[in-house]
Amino acid sequence: MAEHLLEVxxxxxxxxxxxxxxxxxxxxxxxxxxxxxxxxxVGESGCGKTTVGRTIIRLYDxxxxxxxxxxxxxxxxxxxxxxxxxxxxxxxxxxPYASLDPRKxxxxxxxxxxxxxxxxxxxxxxxxxxxxxxxxxxxxREHANRFPHEFSGxxxxxxxxxxxxxxxxxxxxxxxxxxxxxxxxxxxIINLLVELQEKLKLTYLFIAHDLNVVRHISDDTAVxxxxxxxxxxxxxxxxxxxxxxxxxxxxxxxxxxxxDYERSRPHMLMSGEVPSPINPAxxxxxxxxxPHARLKCTxxxxxxxxxxxxxxxxxxxxxxxxx
Amino acid sequence: MSNIPIDLPKDAFxxxxxxxxxxxxxxxxxxxxxADARRRLFKNKVAMIGLSIIxxxxxxxxxxxxxxxxxxxxxxxTNTNAPPSIEHPFGTDSHGRDLWVRVWVGAxxxxxxxxxxxxIPGIIGVVIGGISGYFGGKVDMIIMRFIDxxxxxxxxxxxxxxxxxxxxxxxxxxxxxxxxxxxxxxxSVRGMILQLKEQEFVLASRTLGASSATLIFQHLIxxxxxxxxxxxxxxxxxxxxxxxxxxxxxxxxxxxxxxWGQLANMGISVFRVYPSQLLIPAVLxxxxxxxxxxxxxxxxxxxxxxxxx
Amino acid sequence: MQERILEIEDLHFSFDTYAGExxxxxxxxxxxxxxxxxxxVGESGCGKSVTVQSVMKLIPTPPGRLKSGKIYxxxxxxxxxxxxxxxxxxxxxxxxxxxxPMTSLNPTMRIGRQIAEGILKHEKISAKEAKQRAIExxxxxxxxxxxxxxxxxxxxxxxxxxxxxMIAMALVCNPKVLFxxxxxxxxxxxxxxxxLELINELKEELGTSVVIITHDLGVVARTAERIAVMYxxxxxxxxxxxxIFYNPKHPYTSGLLESMPSGGETGKTLASIxxxxxxxxxxxxxxxxxxxxxxxxxxxxxxxxxxxxxxxGHSVFCWLMHPQAxxxxxxxxxxxLKTPDLKGDL
Numbered sequence: 001m002a003e004h005l006l007e008v009x010x011x012x013x014x015x016x017x018x019x020x021x022x023x024x025x026x027x028x029x030x031x032x033x034x035x036x037x038x039x040x041x042v043g044e045s046g047c048g049k050t051t052v053g054r055t056i057i058r059l060y061d062x063x064x065x066x067x068x069x070x071x072x073x074x075x076x077x078x079x080x081x082x083x084x085x086x087x088x089x090x091x092x093x094x095x096p097y098a099s100l101d102p103r104k105x106x107x108x109x110x111x112x113x114x115x116x117x118x119x120x121x122x123x124x125x126x127x128x129x130x131x132x133x134x135x136x137x138x139x140x141r142e143h144a145n146r147f148p149h150e151f152s153g154x155x156x157x158x159x160x161x162x163x164x165x166x167x168x169x170x171x172x173x174x175x176x177x178x179x180x181x182x183x184x185x186x187x188x189i190i191n192l193l194v195e196l197q198e199k200l201k202l203t204y205l206f207i208a209h210d211l212n213v214v215r216h217i218s219d220d221t222a223v224x225x226x227x228x229x230x231x232x233x234x235x236x237x238x239x240x241x242x243x244x245x246x247x248x249x250x251x252x253x254x255x256x257x258x259x260d261y262e263r264s265r266p267h268m269l270m271s272g273e274v275p276s277p278i279n280p281a282x283x284x285x286x287x288x289x290x291p292h293a294r295l296k297c298t299x300x301x302x303x304x305x306x307x308x309x310x311x312x313x314x315x316x317x318x319x320x321x322x323x
Numbered sequence: 324m325s326n327i328p329i330d331l332p333k334d335a336f337x338x339x340x341x342x343x344x345x346x347x348x349x350x351x352x353x354x355x356x357x358a359d360a361r362r363r364l365f366k367n368k369v370a371m372i373g374l375s376i377i378x379x380x381x382x383x384x385x386x387x388x389x390x391x392x393x394x395x396x397x398x399x400x401t402n403t404n405a406p407p408s409i410e411h412p413f414g415t416d417s418h419g420r421d422l423w424v425r426v427w428v429g430a431x432x433x434x435x436x437x438x439x440x441x442x443i444p445g446i447i448g449v450v451i452g453g454i455s456g457y458f459g460g461k462v463d464m465i466i467m468r469f470i471d472x473x474x475x476x477x478x479x480x481x482x483x484x485x486x487x488x489x490x491x492x493x494x495x496x497x498x499x500x501x502x503x504x505x506x507x508x509x510x511s512v513r514g515m516i517l518q519l520k521e522q523e524f525v526l527a528s529r530t531l532g533a534s535s536a537t538l539i540f541q542h543l544i545x546x547x548x549x550x551x552x553x554x555x556x557x558x559x560x561x562x563x564x565x566x567x568x569x570x571x572x573x574x575x576x577x578x579x580x581x582x583w584g585q586l587a588n589m590g591i592s593v594f595r596v597y598p599s600q601l602l603i604p605a606v607l608x609x610x611x612x613x614x615x616x617x618x619x620x621x622x623x624x625x626x627x628x629x630x631x632x
Numbered sequence: 633m634q635e636r637i638l639e640i641e642d643l644h645f646s647f648d649t650y651a652g653e654x655x656x657x658x659x660x661x662x663x664x665x666x667x668x669x670x671x672x673v674g675e676s677g678c679g680k681s682v683t684v685q686s687v688m689k690l691i692p693t694p695p696g697r698l699k700s701g702k703i704y705x706x707x708x709x710x711x712x713x714x715x716x717x718x719x720x721x722x723x724x725x726x727x728x729x730x731x732x733p734m735t736s737l738n739p740t741m742r743i744g745r746q747i748a749e750g751i752l753k754h755e756k757i758s759a760k761e762a763k764q765r766a767i768e769x770x771x772x773x774x775x776x777x778x779x780x781x782x783x784x785x786x787x788x789x790x791x792x793x794x795x796x797x798m799i800a801m802a803l804v805c806n807p808k809v810l811f812x813x814x815x816x817x818x819x820x821x822x823x824x825x826x827x828l829e830l831i832n833e834l835k836e837e838l839g840t841s842v843v844i845i846t847h848d849l850g851v852v853a854r855t856a857e858r859i860a861v862m863y864x865x866x867x868x869x870x871x872x873x874x875x876i877f878y879n880p881k882h883p884y885t886s887g888l889l890e891s892m893p894s895g896g897e898t899g900k901t902l903a904s905i906x907x908x909x910x911x912x913x914x915x916x917x918x919x920x921x922x923x924x925x926x927x928x929x930x931x932x933x934x935x936x937x938x939x940x941x942x943x944x945g946h947s948v949f950c951w952l953m954h955p956q957a958x959x960x961x962x963x964x965x966x967x968x969l970k971t972p973d974l975k976g977d978l
Contacts, residue, residue, distance in 0.1 A: 044820035057530050086532030099523035103545045109524075112541075113531040152908045153676070163527060182675035182847055187891030187904035194901065209821065212850075216893035216902070253825035255850030257892050259873045260967040262854045269829060270822045273790050335931035336957045362650070 004032040004068075005203050006056070006171060011065035013048075013055050023278050025051040027227035028065070030304075033220075035170075038197065038204040040218030040235065042211060042250075044274055048227040049207045050094075053173045056205065057091050058082075069171065087117055090164035094176035096156035100148035106159050107144035110134070113166040133162040137192060154185035161192065171203045179208060190217060211254045215239050223247050226277050226285040229304055233311035243313045246270075246286045284316065292317045360549070363625040370621020376614040380607070384430035393421035395428040396579050404597050413603050416589060426603060429581035433608070436493050436566040436582070437615075440500035441558030447501060448508025449544065449551055455509065456516025457539055463513070470506045478503045482565070483574055491577045496569065500562055508554055515547045549626035556619035560612035567608050583608050634665040636704075637808050637841050638687070638726075643701030645679075645686045648694055655912045656682040658865035659701075664809060669835060669842040671856030671873075673849065673888075677909060679865040680845045684811045688728055689718045706808070724754040727802035731814040733794035737786040737801075744770070744782030747801050754805050769800040772837075773830060792823035796830065803834060810835075812844045816851060828854055849892055853877060858945070861885045864910050864920035866936075871946030877965045881940075881948040884921045886962040894965070903963075919951065927952055927960055 013026040026048045033039040041049045054060050056067050058074055067074040069089060077085050093099035100109055107130050113119070120126035131141045137158040148156055157177065164172055174193065178186045190213065196202060208214050214221055215235060222232035223246065231244040242248045249270035255262060272289045284290070287297035296316055304314040313319065364370060388395065399419035407414045413422035455466040485499040519525060525542050533541070567584030569575030571591075576582040578589075583604040590601030645657035657679040664670050672680045685691050687703055703711045705721065713721070722728075730736050738746055747766035752759065763782070770778035773796040786794060795815060802810055812831065816824035832855060835842050844855055852859060853873065860870040861884065869882040880886040890903035907924040910916055916923070922932040932951050940953035951957055 044822065054526075059526055059529060083532045086530060089530070091527065091530045093523040093527060095523055099527055101524045101528075101542055101546070112528060112533070116532050116534075116537065154908055160527070163531075167531065183849065183888055184675060184891045184905040185908070187893075187902040188906070190893070191902055191904050211821070212893045250821060253822045255825070255828070255848070255854040256968075257849040257853050257877065257889060257894065257965055258968055259853040259856075259877050260969045262850075264969055269825055273792055273823060274820070335934070336929045336951070336954070338927070338929055338958075 005035040005070060006205070007032040007066075007068040008052075008056065009066045009068070011052065011055060011067065012063045013051050013060055014063050017278065021278055024048075024227045024280055025277065026055060027280075029224075029227075029229055030065075031222055031229065031232060033171075033203055033205060035203055036197070036201055037219045038206050038217055040214035040221040041205065041207045041224060042209060042214050042221060043224035044209060044250075046226075046274060046277060047224040048277070049209075049224050050175055052224070053091070053175045053205060053207050057089055057173050058085075059091075083117070087113075087167045088169055089171045089173070090167065090169040091173040091175060092157070092160050092164050092177040095180055096153045096160060097148075097180075099160050100156055102148055105145050105147060106134075106139075106151070109148070109159060110144075110162045110166055113163060117167055119167065129166070133166055136165065136196070137162045138188075152185075153181050154188060157181060157185075157189055158192070161189075161196070165196070165200070168200075169202070171205070173205045173207070175207045176209070177206075178213065179210060186213070193217070211239075211251060212256070223250065226274065226280060228285060228314065229312070230286065230314045231312065232304065233309070237309060237311055241311070243307070243311065243318045244286075244315045245290050245292055245317070249289075284314075286315075292322065294322070360625045364621055367621040367624065370618050370625075373614040373617030373621065376610060377618060380430060380611055380614075381434065384427050384434055387427035388424055388431070391421070391424045393424045395420065395425045395581060397421075404593065404600075406597075407599060414597070414599060416600060417593060422586075422600065422603065425581045425586060426583075426607065429583045429586050429604065430607065432493055432576055432580060432582040433563050433566055433584070433611075436496050436500075436576075437559045437563035437611075439497045440504065440562035440566065441555050443497060443501040444504030445508050445551060445555040445558060448505035449512050449547070451505060452509035452512030453516055453539055453544060453547075456513035457520065457535070457543065459517075466509070467513070470510060474506055479565075482569065486569065486574050491575060492580070493576060493582075496566055496575055500565065504558065504562070508551065508558075511554065512547055512551065515550065516543050519543050519546055553619055553623040553626060556615060556622055559619075560615040563608065563612060563615075567604075634668075636663050637666050637706060638662075638664040638843075639702075639704040640683070640687065641702040641704075643683060643686065643703070644699040645682055645691075645701075646697050646699055648697060649913075651913060653913075655915050656865055657686065658912075658915060660862070660865070660867055662860055662867065662870070664841045664843055665858075666808075667835070667839050667841055668857045669832075669844060669855050671852040671859045672843060672845045672862060673847065673852055673859060674862035675847055675909060677912070678862045679912075680862050681813055683862075684728070684813060684843060684845055688722060688726065688811065689713065689715065690728075720754075723750055723802075723807070724805045725807050726809040726811065727805070727807045728811040728813065729795070729798045729802050729815050731817050733791070733798040734786060736798060737794065739786050741785070742783050743786060743789075743797050744784075747797075747804055750801055751804055765804060766800075769804045770797070772834070773797070773800040773803075774826075775800070791819055792826060795819065795823075795827050799827075799830065799834070803838060803840065806838060807840060809841045809843060812842060814846055815844065817846070817848070824851070831855065849877075849889065861888070864915060865912055866920065866949065868921065868950070869946075869948050871942070872944050875942075875944060875946045878967060880962055880964045881942065881946070881953065882921075882950045883925045883927050883952070883962060886964060887924075887926075889965050890963055919949075929957065 009030050011026055011029045015023040015025055017023055029052055031039065041052060043049045051060065055062050062075050074085065110130050110133050111126060114126055114129060120129055130144055134141060134143055139155060139158055178189045181189060194217065197204060206214060206218055218235045221235045221238045222229045225246050231238065231247045242251055253270060270289055275288055282301050283299060284297040284302050287293040290297065302314045302316050302319060304312045305319055306312050307318060397420060401419065402415055403417050403419040405411055405415040411421050411423060413426055416422055451466060455463045481503045482499040485502060486495055489495045489498065525538060528538055528542055566575050566582060567587065570582050570584030571588045573588065576585045578585065586604040587601055590604060594601045640660060640662045643657055643660045647654040647656055660683050674680045686698055702709060705725065737743065744763065744766050747769060748762040751762040751765055767778045767782055770781055775781045775793065775796055789797060816827050819827060828851065831842060846852060856873050858871065859873050859876045860867050861876065861882065862868065863884050869876065869880065869885045876885060877889065880889060887905040891905060893902055905924050910920050918933040918935055919937055922928045925932065929951055937949045937951045939947045939949055941947045952960065
């Protein structure tokens with residue numbers, strides 16, 4: 001038995017766009033997740049968080065680095081072993097509209113995994129299992145014969161969850177699983193995910209851009225910027241004591257449902273926008289927007305280092321104690 | 324407090340346990356993708372007119388030669404180039420053969436060549452385009468470059484060369500069309516597959532461990548089917564026209580088997596004297612092509628997911 | 633009494649589809665005061681965008697159909713204005729920005745020209761002056777190097793910059809109302825903060841009224857002075873931002889506020905609203921929220937509630953407000969500030 005359920009070591013994923021143009025989607029990312037925990041991965045669009053999730057579940061091949069799941073090197077699995085792996089790790093997708101095949105009934109969508117892995121011996125067992133899954137995610141039996149377009153976004157997302165649960169996975173990658181949903185529905189789905197985690201002993205990699213949601217659901221959180229983790233800690237530690245200038249800016253930018261507070265706090269706006277991830281220079285990638293950047297930041301890249309309390313930061317200012 | 328009626332019965336304010344499940348009930352009538360498409364197609368009058376004409380022509384092509392007392396080869400040299408009459412609704416040709424029967428036997432040939440000449444290359448195109456799009460990389464590159472090169476030369480030249488090589492006749496024509504007509508479909512199918520491949524529902528199937536065959540036949544092809552069906556429907560008139568053209572210039576269907584193009588070819592020699600012998604097949608070719616095009620248009624609108632409500 | 637720029641009275645708007653009529657807006661009354669920010673909040677499909685688009689007459693008929701109601705702009709009844717009459721108002725008196733700026737900009741035209749043409753449509757000035765005004769406006773919305781940017785195409789800008797261009801285009805003729813339909817939903821948090829700040833600043837500077845349509849309560853808290861909460865084609869509660877956030881009176885508003893995870897708490901279960909909104913194809917005869925409401929009473933399923941007016945323009949459409957109804961304390965948000973800053977604008 002491995003030490004951690006999932007361990008990502010020095011993961012790199014590049015996309016070649018053309019001659020001499022390489023998009024560094026994920027650039028040397030390492031972290032681990034213990035069984036039964038939820039690991040939150042936050043960042044703005046284009047920071048590579050989705051690519052991390054997809055590379056872990058092997059929708060993409062890694063360019064460098066390893067993903068160890070249950071002690072197995074995910075990217076080296078073949079044939080039967082790989083098929084076994086697909087039962088253990090599943091994914092919930094962002095877009096409840098695009099993630100369900102429009103030509104199939106909800107029952108057939110949920111049953112796909114059951115068929116692929118031949119988990120049901122009889123036709124009746126198969127139908128019963130689909131009904132059971134529908135009920136687990138809060139839908140009813142009658143929904144099995146309906147088509148995806150007849151459902152609302154939240155209901156579709158429940159179908160997506162049922163599809164993932166069909167094969168009894170241990171680990172689920174939730175890729176922006178709630179960001180396309182309405183607020184009241186988001187809460188339902190979050191509660192459902194938490195409830196399922198307790199009931200089925202699941203482990204989550206929770207990818208999202210909404211800081212409040214990640215704060216609510218994760219045990220540990222990592223913040224990504226341009227393909228790299230720039231800060232990582234236990235969730236409360238990270239949110240109560242953010243260190244990296246980017247994390248601080250991100251927290252300040254996220255609006256809260258509290259008009260008095262919103263109106264009284266100064267809005268430290270981070271200037272500029274995220275630079276291009278194509279052929280980035282080997283420097284601190286946040287230096288172009290950082291208010292504390294010094295010459296060193298534009299010459300070298302800081303490494304992600306533990307500054308105590310299991311709080312990892314990749315910033316020279318913090319590591320060297322600049323004032 | 325404004326406007327609220329005060330005199331309400333007391334139990335009006337008794338607590339009701341609103342079941343949350345109640346609001347999960349879907350109130351709209353259930354309608355599948357194909358049912359919805361069919362509904363929209365049936366509502367399209369122009370397409371329905373097109374379809375009716377196609378059905379009428381097909382019926383005539385099937386039944387007229389069966390029930391007619393004349394055969395399409397039987398000559399009656401005592402009654403050549405007769406004008407349309409009750410006995411011979413379209414008249415007779417220069418060999419005294421009944422044109423009514425010949426036209427509908429010709430319709431069989433033209434329609435068969437049109438339909439098979441569009442569907443077979445369509446299927447080849449789907450398979451090759453699907454492979455190209457799904458596997459990508461080198462396979463895709465080789466197939467696409469091959470298509471690019473082959474498409475530099477007009478189709479008609481290939482068809483003429485092929486018919487010269489394997490001879491004339493309906494089967495030869497369909498083979499010629501099959502060998503040359505798949506490329507357009509292959510290209511568009513490849514494009515669609517490339518797009519679909521990145522859709523989350525396909526990714527979801529991949530994470531479930533689905534094999535390539537499952538992905539292609541369960542998810543990718545069914546989702547391209549609508550567009551493929553439309554392009555095949557639109558391909559039918561094109562194939563009919565090509566057949567007519569080739570037969571007209573003497574390369575397609577050889578006598579004595581009639582086809583519309585070949586009948587028109589026969590008619591042209593006597594056009595000045597007996598114009599009906601050219602006009603009848605010409606009008607039929609036009610009407611059939613128009614009907615298929617109108618129907619294809621309607622089909623495209625009906626299958627367009629953007630128009631769904 | 634403040635000057636009312638826009639007033640909507642009992643608006644009903646439907647869409648005719650194959651399956652029948654979808655009652656998208658079912659009796660909405662709203663008003664916008666001069667220089668204020670009104671937030672229309674609700675979940676997707678609640679009719680918030682349709683309300684605004686029907687005011688702007690942006691929905692083609694069919695399938696859309698304005699069934700009844702009145703719309704007043706600066707005291708003038710514009711309910712039955714023709715498209716031609718509306719063209720005079722749109723862009724000049726009222727303008728709109730959308731969620732996805734890429735779809736509302738012409739991709740083949742330089743952005744400067746697009747802005748300048750907007751001015752020339754409404755004002756009789758020379759092309760040169762229009763260009764000058766456009767460049768000024770680009771500068772105002774924080775586009776660096778406006779002269780150069782004037783000659784660029786939309787695809788050469790990032791999402792945030794495009795939204796800035798849209799704002800420039802919308803405000804260049806000094807409209808009295810700006811409708812912002814989910815203006816930051818497609819943007820990242822940091823860019824969103826910049827855009828919201830920009831809208832706030834320009835509103836102060838130009839005195840424009842802003843109607844911001846959003847589902848994000850955080851965005852509402854940051855920008856709005858007044859809020860209208862919509863559910864299933866109706867306004868269920870409206871009032872000043874503080875009243876709505878800290879003292880909601882409608883169970884839906886309360887549930888919505890509660891279902892947002894907030895900064896401080898780490899509790900594992902969120903208070904959520906069960907179920908899904910009703911299909912407006914067959915709206916319920918009573919209160920539309922009743923099937924999901926934990927306080928639901930018998931009357932709620934029978935009759936739609938009417939407005940109950942509280943102080944400060946706070947009005948609630950809920951049977952719980954009825955004198956005979958049982959009283960509950962509905963949870964709202966708690967301010968993080970210990971001594972709330974009670975400035976008049978809130």
